[in-house]
Structures are given as structure tokens and as C-alpha cells.
Amino acid sequence: MLLILASNSPRRSAILTQLGIKFRVEPSLVKEDAAGRPPLDLPRFFAEEKAVDVSSRNGDILTLGFDTLVFLDNRPLGKPKDKADAIRTLSELSGRTHQVISGFAAARCGRLLASGSETTRVTFRTTAPKAIEAYVATGEPMDKAGSYAIQGLGARFIKSIDGCFYNVVGLPVSRTLDMLASLGERDVGL
Numbered sequence: 001m002l003l004i005l006a007s008n009s010p011r012r013s014a015i016l017t018q019l020g021i022k023f024r025v026e027p028s029l030v031k032e033d034a035a036g037r038p039p040l041d042l043p044r045f046f047a048e049e050k051a052v053d054v055s056s057r058n059g060d061i062l063t064l065g066f067d068t069l070v071f072l073d074n075r076p077l078g079k080p081k082d083k084a085d086a087i088r089t090l091s092e093l094s095g096r097t098h099q100v101i102s103g104f105a106a107a108r109c110g111r112l113l114a115s116g117s118e119t120t121r122v123t124f125r126t127t128a129p130k131a132i133e134a135y136v137a138t139g140e141p142m143d144k145a146g147s148y149a150i151q152g153l154g155a156r157f158i159k160s161i162d163g164c165f166y167n168v169v170g171l172p173v174s175r176t177l178d179m180l181a182s183l184g185e186r187d188v189g190l
Contacts, residue, residue: 003185004063006054011151012066015171028053028065039076043067043103044117056110062185068102068170070146077146086136086147087129090157093146095126100146100168104176106183114179118172120163122150127157 003023005012016023028050034042044067051065070077072092080086100122105115140154141147148154150161150168166173 002061004054004058004061006050006063006065009066009170011149011169012171015166015169015173019173019177023064026054026058026063032067034076039069039074040071040101042076043069043101044105044115045103047103047105047117048107048112048115051105051107051115052110052112055107060108062113062183063107064176065105065107066102066171068100068145068167071099071101072096079143079145080141080147083136083142086141087132089147090127090132090135090141091129093124093148093157094132095124097121097123098146100163102167102170102172104172104179106179106185113183116175116179118164118167118175120161120165120167122161122168123159124157125159131156 003021005016005023005025006028008025008027013025030049030053032046037045046067047065050067051063055063077089080089100120101117103115103117106113135141135153138153140149140152148157150158161168164172164174
């Protein structure tokens with residue numbers, strides 16, 4: 001069985017590949033619009049929109065959508081606009097605990113079949129400004145929600161996590177596999 005991943009994220013592709021799931025990538029064309037939505041609901045909402053959008057063009061092929069946001073004090077921290085924004089975000093996270101919420105969804109023929117979200121609490125070490133600037137200079141944080149990659153050099157900032165590690169990377173493995181199983185999709189390459 002072949003699934004469609006409605007995301008360009010190389011990290012999500014790597015996780016699905018690691019799990020032995022057969023898929024192809026087709027990014028969604030949906031413009032994310034948060035207007036009028038509670039911030040903590042955004043990851044699930046965007047994941048649903050992406051899955052439905054891509055599945056509407058692909059007939060009976062199961063499509064998976066994901067969206068991950070970092071929240072500090074219930075305020076979403078998206079991908080940095082520039083290096084100064086990344087430094088500002090990482091400085092805010094220094095020494096504090098934040099939430100990473102990933103929404104996940106499955107759709108077929110333009111119809112939502114299942115969705116949910118996973119929350120992981122991440123605590124940062126207190127980090128010196130020069131260390132933050134050096135990290136940002138690597139370029140790694142520039143396409144990451146919250147301006148860090150837990151699976152990369154950004155691991156240096158992590159004091160502890162409470163919840164799913166893979167959720168912080170962008171794809172909550174256990175919840176995704178449970179969703180696929182609940183839909184009767186047991187033959188996903190395993």
C-alpha cells in the first residue's frame with residue numbers, strides 16, 4: 001500500500017521511511033489561515049486542511065497531513081522570519097518550558113477520516129546569548145517551528161522532554177500508527 005504525505009518536510013519523510021512505510025510526497029497548496037481559531041487548535045486544523053486538500057486530487061489513496069507548532073505561554077512560535085527572529089525566539093525559550101503540538105490527519109477522496117493532536121513539553125537549558133547566536137549562524141533553525149531542531153544541533157538546548165520525541169521532530173509516531181490501525185490500514189509497509 002502506498003500513502004501520500006501532504007508535506008515537504010524532509011524530517012517527516014525520514015520518519016516514515018524509518019518506519020518502513022511506503023509513501024510519496026505531494027505538498028498541500030492550502031494557505032494556513034489562523035483567523036478566528038484558538039491557537040492550541042491550529043496544528044490539528046492545519047493538518048486536517050492539508051490532508052483533505054491533497055486527498056481531493058488523489059482519489060482513493062490515503063493521505064496524511066501534519067502540522068507542528070511550538071507554543072510558549074499558549075502563544076504560537078512559528079518558523080523564524082530571519083536570523084534576528086530566530087535569536088529572539090531562542091532567547092525567549094532559554095530556561096523555560098514550552099509545548100510542541102503536532103496535528104495529524106488522514107483523508108481519502110477529499111474527506112477527512114480521522115485526526116488528532118499530540119503535545120510534548122520541552123524544557124530548555126538556560127543558554128548564553130553567544131551560544132544562541134552561534135547556533136543561529138549554522139542556519140539549522142531557519143525552517144523550524146520554534147527555531148530549533150531537537151534531532152540536530154538544537155539538542156544542545158534541551159534539558160528535558162515530557163512526551164513523544166518524534167512529535168517534536170514533527171510526526172508523532174505512536175499516535176500516527178494508532179490512527180492508521182484504527183482505519184484498518186495495517187499494511188503500511190511493516
